[in-house]
Amino acid sequence: MTSTPDRRTTAPDPARASGRSDDREGLAGDEGAGGGESLLTVALALAANVLIAVAKSVAAVVTGAASMLAEAAHSWADAGNEVLLLIAHRRGERAADAAHPLGHGREVYVWSLFAAIGLFGVGAGVSVTHGIQELVHPEPAGSFVVAYVVLAIAFVLEGVSFAQAWRQSRGDARRRHRGLVEQVLATSDPTVRAVFFEDAAALVGIVIAAAGIAAHQVTGSPVPDAVGSILVGVLLAVVALVLIARNLRFLVGEAVDPGLRDAALRRLLAMPEVARVTSLRLEFVGARRVFLVGAVDLAGNPVEDEAAHVLALVERRTRDVPGVVGAVLSLAEPEEPALVPADG
Template sequence: MGASPASGWRANIVLYAALAANLGIAVAKFVAAAITGSSSMLTEGVHSLVDSGNQGLLLYGQRRAKRPPDPEHPFGYGRELYFWAFVVAILIFGLGAGVSVYEGWKHIAQPEHLRDPLVNYIVLGVAMLLEGTSWAIALKEFAASKGEMGWWEAVRESKDPAGFIVLFEDSAALAGLVVAGAGVWASHAWSDPRIDGAASIAIGCILATVAVLLAREAKGLLIGERANPEVVECVRAIVGRQPGIVRINHVRTIHTAPDRIFVAISADFEDHITMGAGETLIETIEHELKAALPMLSSIYIRPEKAEDAPQVAAVG
């Protein structure tokens, strides 16, 4: 049964909130930059515009990832979301950080006289309010999903990039707003417009750091990551307690989507088990695994003796 529109909206509330906030903020920042000639405000506008595009790409990726399996992609299209998450990281680095550093350098090389900063302060205040609301929503949703894990551990173990990407983007946006505000104030206080350019470069460095972190996490998901250790241990426990199983040789898993896992199990069956009994045992194991772990979309169980099973340094 497909998800209702309401449930789809609820699942993507972080992305929709961030998209709405960034679109409004981008327009306001560009208007303020045009009125005041602030370099840091211009780069902040580019930052918000890039963030808006990123949320759009993640929503697009989520929709594409929900396509059902077909003969060409028998495990579905779930990992396409990871591809778009990697694209988002590249855009943050190339467009967000790149434009910010370039505009800052240009403003230092050719300083422009700053006009009344009041408009900048108003826009920065509104942007702080909107970004803070989006950040609070993203933080609440991610905190609810991480359970007992620490924050960084939760990011490393997360298989759904949308949640932590928005959280990282909003955190970078809030830091950028603080830097932009400080740059505008210092430029006027000390009558040196080059400080505003330096603030733009600082914002670019913040974005570059976030982009590198996101790219590293997205790369791991795109290549293929194992399921969380708790899932692997649950699989081992269910298989290991079955009568007729001598030992488990290995359990190998890979996420084919944030909520779908392929698992391959090699187990040593008792020698006296007939082919018919073995088939029944495999069906029983598959039924119990899917009942306990609904995210197991594909289960492969291979009976083989321990000495015949290929050995690997790590399992999961």
């Protein structure tokens, strides 16, 4: 290619026209399920956690069990987190504007980070603190049947919420040919990741609380109950730190995985105007949203003026692919090697 390299940026257009028919699934489809299912996952988790939190709070007052109080704090923290996740989803979905040409997608990681910090401070902090206080100043517990009934109901409701998060994540994992946990950790959608891990931790926490209360009932000692409260807090702290770390990485800027990059490369090479792709970088700028930068060699060796128009056309087609919120393409240097998808 002998044309003078030309570089231009195409701002995303919220009301953009559809691209070619073979682009309609888009990179959003390659990365995971859409935002509508994520919203359902969070809303279901919120409804379940509010009901569970009320029931556990009543049971904590009636029984005086430390593990039950830890579980009540856990559920209230989860309910508060779900509210923050709903805010994250709403604000992250706002359309691009002149001040935010790539949209507001990264804001979803800010609110999800707040939710994870809340889980650490409220859920983990209250559970560990109360467990330690119970060890230092033990108090008797009673009405164990109430505790077991509430925990059983909570397990069922948490299971329903977790099943939705698991079903969505499993579908995404199959599309990406990944393991379930690998997909949950890698997904660019922090709301699904938060609900999945929080519900999983809730189910484990209920088992820990039941074991601590049962040991208290059998031995008459409040120590197992207090230890159960501390273990629930440690569990929540670990989950919160994982969520905080993942949100921070996406806020700083996370490159897409090789599979998604190959999908974008194949789409570029499928365009008749593109002969070669020599550079390609994609970064997440929100849940299922990427920003693309690359260098291409145009087919037919067009002259400079024509090359500029063809390059602009390729950029428009690229940003018309669902999931791509912006694209910057330049003309490749002749000596640069061509990129080839991993599957050839």
